[in-house]
Amino acid sequence: MPDPIVVAEGLHKAFGGTRALRGLDLSVPRGTVCGLLGPNGAGKTTAVRILATLSDPDAGRAAVAGYDVVRDARKVRERIGLAGQYAAVDEKLTGRANLRMFGRLHHLPRREARTRADELLDRFGLADAADRRVAGYSGGMRRRLDLITCLLRRPKVLFLDEPTTGLDPRGRAEIWGAVRALVGDGTTVLLTTQYLDEADQLADDIAVIDRGRVIARGTPDELKAAIGDRLDVVLEDPSGLRPAAVVLHGLAGTDPAMTGRDRLSVPLPGGHRLADIVRELDRAGVAAADIRLRRPTLDEVFLRLTAQKESA
């Protein structure tokens, strides 16, 4: 991969008997957004904490911006920003006071800490709320402020651990907007998420992680194509089952499953368009009450990927 700015090789980490990471490999090219996608307990937070120097791996190595996260932790810290699973800002202070404090702790000169705080508050739509105490902020505003505190020193790499978990759709959209703006600046972003659509929206590249290991990698389109969609057909009349099954077999290459007395379901490789499917059924004289082409849910992605992994 050209010029990776985050590299992890064979990371292992155990907490007591729990093996949180079991040989995690990762490599993120400079200037891209990498989505670490995995269910609860997959090891996402553990991986991010190691990369952000908060935790040491039991084995393996990792480097960020060319510096080893264990040996050159301070060099790494000068080049990263970390927004954890919870908004880590001081609730009792105003948004502006928070940013000034963190700016000073990032060793920006006092003037620069001020101007940078004002600039970021403006840019991320918090200027009006800047002099209110954070305790009165909405969840989305808090997470945005949390995100901004990571940007004071213009990090090379930004780690976002489940940046939208617990937010309403509006808060989520706000965070997505902020992340897109950062990518425009050329910041490399590594974000973890449990949601396929979030990875889909934001990431150039997704690493699917399960039980402490990366089990699949690719662009969102590649992953979806590999997993495929699911086609559900509800017939007007059960008598259409047989011709419908023939059409679906032709499309999918496998026999459809009967999911009711008048309905069929089949996994479909990516690349099919709903309009084509409708036309095919029509040509075979099948009257369909409902045809649905579903993106795979995260559960299905996981079931499929882990099943492939285990049978391989």
Add this chain to the structure above:
Amino acid sequence: MTTATARNVPAAGRALLGDGRDLLSDGLTLIGREIGRLWAEPGQIIAALAFPVVMVVLFGYVFGSAIAVPGGGDYREYLMPGLFAMVVFTSAQGVMTRMAADASRGVMDRFRSMPMARLAVPFGQTGADALVGLPLLAVMVGTGLLVGWRPHRGVALTAAAFLLIVLVRYALSWLGAYLGLVVRDEQLAGQLVPLFLPVTMLSNAFVPTGGMPAWLRLVCDWNPVSAITAAARVLFGNPGVRTAHPAWPLEHPVITVLLWSAGLLIVFAPLAVRAQNRWGK
């Protein structure tokens, strides 16, 4: 493959201290943060200032009417050193709660992901506590003077008494910092808070220990709160210094308080720093 145990020691030292300038400026920034938090909550300042006043009035007049000071003397003269000791001792809970809050809200992680001196965090908290303790002490002294308490042994010994009080408060705040980092949980820390006050009661601060059963008197005599109280009584020249069964700590209260302070700092400052550095590793 490089393993995690191959830690570069000088680099670790630098992370702890930054360079000296980082430690100082980061520590000051964090002290500023605590002051800013206080400003944001004037109600809390008022409550903090009112607490010693309420205590002086409550204990001074409620208990004062029922308790005879051994060797004679005014109860409020006897009480004030005990209240100084109580406020000093309970102040450790503030540092504990704030450290635990930072730890449980991810603020500690954010600090640790930044290129700041890690030692600055406990230094900032304990330093801020010492600063905030000064006006509180002044209010208590004022209230004490109003209800008739006086230091009797001259400027030098009075100053020595206050220095001792400030020192032991600072030493105790490191215990608080360590406890907060160990507890890590804001709610649990909150539940520990009510345990501090009873500890101050198990002492000679409010009532003479002479009438207690022997086992209880032993506990009270060796409670550092008793030593702080006794030292203040000696240095201020307040009544209650002589007891029927003097234990070693109360025979030598000033030395005992100095030893306690040194011991607390020697034990808990490194422990707090270690806990902060290894937090969640």
